[in-house]
Amino acid sequence: MANRKIIPVGPYHPLQEEPELFKLYCEGETVKDIKWETGYNHRGIEKLSESKTFEQVFFLVERICGICSTSHPFAFANCMEEIADVEVPNRAKYIRSIIGELERLHSHYLWVGLAGHFLGYNTVFMWAWKYREPILDMFEIISGNRNSYAMFKIGGVRRDVDQTQIEQLRKVMNQIKKKNDLLTGAVMDDPVIHARTKGVGVLTKEDVVDYAAVGPTARASGWDIDVRRDDPYAAYDMIDWQVITAQEGDVFAKAKVRLLENYESIKIIEQCLDGLEKEPEGDIEVKVKEIPEGMGTGRAEAPRGEVFHFVKTDGSNSPVRHKIRAPSYVNIATFKKSCVGQTISDATISLAAVDPCYCCTERMAFAYDHDTGKMIYDGNQLVKLSQEKTDKIRKTYKL
Amino acid sequence: MDKEEFIKHIQAHSPGDVLNTAILKKNRVMVDIKPEAILKVAEHLYRETGYRFIIASAYHTKKGFEILYHFSDDIEGNIINIHVVLPQEKPEIESLANMLSGANWIEREMSELLGITFRNHPEPEKLLSEGNWAEGVYPYRKKFK
Numbered sequence: 001m002a003n004r005k006i007i008p009v010g011p012y013h014p015l016q017e018e019p020e021l022f023k024l025y026c027e028g029e030t031v032k033d034i035k036w037e038t039g040y041n042h043r044g045i046e047k048l049s050e051s052k053t054f055e056q057v058f059f060l061v062e063r064i065c066g067i068c069s070t071s072h073p074f075a076f077a078n079c080m081e082e083i084a085d086v087e088v089p090n091r092a093k094y095i096r097s098i099i100g101e102l103e104r105l106h107s108h109y110l111w112v113g114l115a116g117h118f119l120g121y122n123t124v125f126m127w128a129w130k131y132r133e134p135i136l137d138m139f140e141i142i143s144g145n146r147n148s149y150a151m152f153k154i155g156g157v158r159r160d161v162d163q164t165q166i167e168q169l170r171k172v173m174n175q176i177k178k179k180n181d182l183l184t185g186a187v188m189d190d191p192v193i194h195a196r197t198k199g200v201g202v203l204t205k206e207d208v209v210d211y212a213a214v215g216p217t218a219r220a221s222g223w224d225i226d227v228r229r230d231d232p233y234a235a236y237d238m239i240d241w242q243v244i245t246a247q248e249g250d251v252f253a254k255a256k257v258r259l260l261e262n263y264e265s266i267k268i269i270e271q272c273l274d275g276l277e278k279e280p281e282g283d284i285e286v287k288v289k290e291i292p293e294g295m296g297t298g299r300a301e302a303p304r305g306e307v308f309h310f311v312k313t314d315g316s317n318s319p320v321r322h323k324i325r326a327p328s329y330v331n332i333a334t335f336k337k338s339c340v341g342q343t344i345s346d347a348t349i350s351l352a353a354v355d356p357c358y359c360c361t362e363r364m365a366f367a368y369d370h371d372t373g374k375m376i377y378d379g380n381q382l383v384k385l386s387q388e389k390t391d392k393i394r395k396t397y398k399l
Numbered sequence: 400m401d402k403e404e405f406i407k408h409i410q411a412h413s414p415g416d417v418l419n420t421a422i423l424k425k426n427r428v429m430v431d432i433k434p435e436a437i438l439k440v441a442e443h444l445y446r447e448t449g450y451r452f453i454i455a456s457a458y459h460t461k462k463g464f465e466i467l468y469h470f471s472d473d474i475e476g477n478i479i480n481i482h483v484v485l486p487q488e489k490p491e492i493e494s495l496a497n498m499l500s501g502a503n504w505i506e507r508e509m510s511e512l513l514g515i516t517f518r519n520h521p522e523p524e525k526l527l528s529e530g531n532w533a534e535g536v537y538p539y540r541k542k543f544k
Contacts, residue, residue, distance in 0.1 A: 047539065082425055212452045212501025225451065231426060231476035297427060297469060297478050299453075310456040310467065323456035330454075330501055 003027060007344060009351070022335070022351065029343045034335055049322040054080060054154060054291055057319065061309075062148050064326065067110060070103050071302030072324065073152040075309040078233050079298025080154045083313055084288050090235070091282030092156035094272040097235040098169070099142075099151050100300070101265040101272075105176065106135040107303035108258040108265075111355045112183065115255065118349055119196050120387035124186060131179040134172045141165055156285025163280070166273050173266050180266070184259045195393045197251035201338040201350025204249055211334045214327045215305020216257045217354045221249035227301040239271040251353040258355075291317065302327055304355050328356045345389040400448075401475055402428050408448075413440055426477045434483040437468070438493045441481065444470050445499055450479060452501050457509040459541045464490040464515055485515060494520040512539040 009022040025033035045064055049057050061072035074096065081088065088096070109132040116124025136146040142165055143149035151157050161169075187193055203213070208221045218225055226243040228236040244260045246253035293315040299308045305327030312321040331354040338350045400408060406420045409430055416436035421429045432440055444450040453469040468481040485492055494517035495502040506517040507526040514537040517523075532538070 082427070085424055209451075210500045212499070225473050230473040231471075231478075295423075297480070299478075306453070308453050308469070310469065312458060321456070321458040323454070323458075325454035325505075329504065333500065333504060336500075 004032065009348065020332075020356075024339070024344065024347055026344060029345075031339050031342050031344060031347050034339050034347075036332070036335070046322050046324055049319055051318065053317045054319070057322070058152055059150065061324070062150065062152075064324065065302075066147065067107050068103050068302045068304065069148045070099050070151065071300055071307045072309070072326075074100060074234075074300035074302075075298045075307040076311070077152045077154060077298070078300060079296045079309045079311050080291065081288075082298060083294045083296035083311065084154065084291050086155050086286055086288055088156055088234075089283040089286060090238075091160075091276060091279055092284045093235040093238070094275040095157045095159075095161055095284065096152070097239075098161065098269050098272045099139075099149060099157075100234065101268045102135055102138060104265045104303045105262055106132045106139075107355075108262055109135070111258060111303075111352075112187070112255065115251075115349065115352055118352055118383060118386055119193065120390035121193070124183070127179075127183060127186075131176065131183070134175060138165075138169060138172055141168060153285065154291075155288040156283070158285075160284050161276060163277075166276060169269065169273055173269055177263070177266055180259065180262050184262075187255055187259060191397055192390060192393050194252065195397075196346075196390055197255065197349070198248070200251045200346045201342060201353050202248070202250045203334055203338050207334060207337040208249075211337070212330050213305070213334050213354075214330060215302070216254055216261070217305065217331045217334065219243065219245045220253035220257045222247040225306075227299050227306045231299065233300065235272055235275065236268070238275065239268055241268050241271075251349055254353045254355075291315075304328055305331060328354070332356050345385045348383070348386050400472075402426070402477060405472070405477070405479065406430070409440070412443055416440065423480075426475065427480065428477060429480045429482055431482045431484075434485055434492050437481070437483060438495065438498070441468060441470075441495050442498055444479065444481070448472075452495075452499055453478070455502070455505050455509065457513050457515060457539075459513060459539065461543050463487045464513060466492070466509070466515070468495075490515040491518060492516075493518050497521050511537075513537050514540065 005026050007024040007026055009024060021037040023035045024031045045060060049060055052060055057076060058073050061076050062069050064072045109128045113125040113128030116128060139149055140146050142161055143151055143159060151159060203217065203221045205222045208218045208223050214225065222245060224243060224245050229243050241264045244257050244264060246257050291313050293313055295312040297310050299306050307327060308325040310323040311319045314320050334354060335351060339347045342350055402422050405428060410417050410420065413436055416433050416439065417430060418433065419431040423429055445452060450470040450472050453471050455466055455468045457464060457466045462484050464485040466483050470479040470481065472479060483492065492515065494506055496506055497519060503522060504526060506520055509515050510517055511526060511528045
């Protein structure tokens with residue numbers, strides 16, 4: 001316990017520029033314990049939902065997350081359709097899966113870019129974000145928005161995807177495939193990235209099971225779970241694709257899972273486009289007039305893992321209780337395992353490796369008085385520390 | 400195991416503790432149990448049947464404080480909802496967080512928003528409400544006429 005120092009990371013996260021306070025309890029360079037304080041941005045969404053009609057709740061939950069804005073409407077739609085006992089038409093299923101997978105692609109590129117920047121690879125950062133642009137453009141072409149697409153409603157989707165858009169999507173998918181090859185090669189073959197990420201921030205399978213982690217965080221530690229396959233919804237059981245897993249549980253394995261998942265997303269989108277072309281005249285929604293009294297659970301595999309919604313209804317047009325569990329809520333808690341024993345310069349990439357989404361997880365606003373520890377490193381200094389470590393490794397490899 | 404098989408299994412495992420069972424639509428099962436049995440039942444689901452803990456949802460009704468512990472059977476694609484009702488006057492239940500770290504945050508959240516006490520919680524510190532509202536104020540509680 002002697003000479004234990006507290007290094008606060010936050011209240012703004014140095015990588016994602018979002019609010020969360022982590023306190024690293026360090027002895028020398030080594031992190032011995034970690035504590036966090038959630039609570040800067042609570043928006044009371046679960047409570048607010050009780051005052052909205054079911055149609056309005058879609059717009060509300062779409063704003064839980066700024067990056068994967070369709071994941072929450074997806075899970076909420078699955079949940080409400082379970083309560084109303086509605087089967088969505090095939091065309092709507094294909095469109096839903098296309099939107100879901102486009103979102104996974106752009107979200108994974110965003111993460112790869114940020115992780116690259118964090119390690120001092122700003123080229124990776126610029127590439128990945130550049131490749132993400134055509135995907136966002138496709139969202140704009142389909143829905144009118146680059147983010148918050150408002151595509152979902154109970155019983156189907158709000159907008160159709162026409163033949164011109166199908167052709168544009170095919171073109172973009174072909175481009176992305178080549179770019180993904182390039183990016184995957186750059187990450188997989190670089191000795192410096194190996195040195196910085198292999199064996200760093202390791203989560204064992206026991207850890208992820210204990211913390212009930214989900215998504216790439218769980219799959220990179222050998223836990224083969226994916227709601228798209230295990231409890232299929234939308235078009236996922238009508239097409240051929242695979243769940244990607246890795247065994248090592250370190251930062252490298254998490255990056256590998258995400259990069260390989262991009263190929264699966266492209267495969268899914270292409271097959272959904274085939275499906276749309278086979279049924280050009282299909283309906284995109286079924287009308288749902290009433291939501292009966294009852295309760296339902298809906299889930300969807302967001303880029304970060306399973307999103308879970310529970311809704312209790314009483315026959316009126318608003319939820320009585322709406323519980324939302326975002327993937328980061330369970331993934332962030334695993335930091336206790338992945339960061340302890342790491343050096344300070346590795347702790348930050350370990351924190352970033354689960355792709356934490358603070359806007360999904362943050363619950364309450366309050367100001368914290370740092371009585372106990374002064375700010376030793378701020379965000380920029382931590383990024384610098386991490387980048388300097390990569391530079392040192394680069395020099396030893398004479399790159 | 401499939402839904403029917405699971406219901407038979409849980410009834411055989413905890414005969415006195417299971418109050419009611421129901422198959423809901425689309426791979427969803429509801430099991431009402433006595434609150435005293437939560438640790439035993441949850442431990443069985445987590446350790447022996449290998450089900451994944453998703454989250455718990457708590458809400459306030461005229462009957463009392465109700466909690467649904469959602470478990471996922473990822474092989475069959477089922478969601479198993481373990482339902483308990485706690486009394487209005489003294490809502491108390493055993494914590495699962497010693498066995499399952501994934502239950503740590505959500506129990507603290509339910510405790511601060513609804514005033515449910517989780518006995519033997521390993522880290523009973525505030526998760527959300529520190530410095531936000533007074534002790535004993537529970538924003539998710541409802542008033543019934």
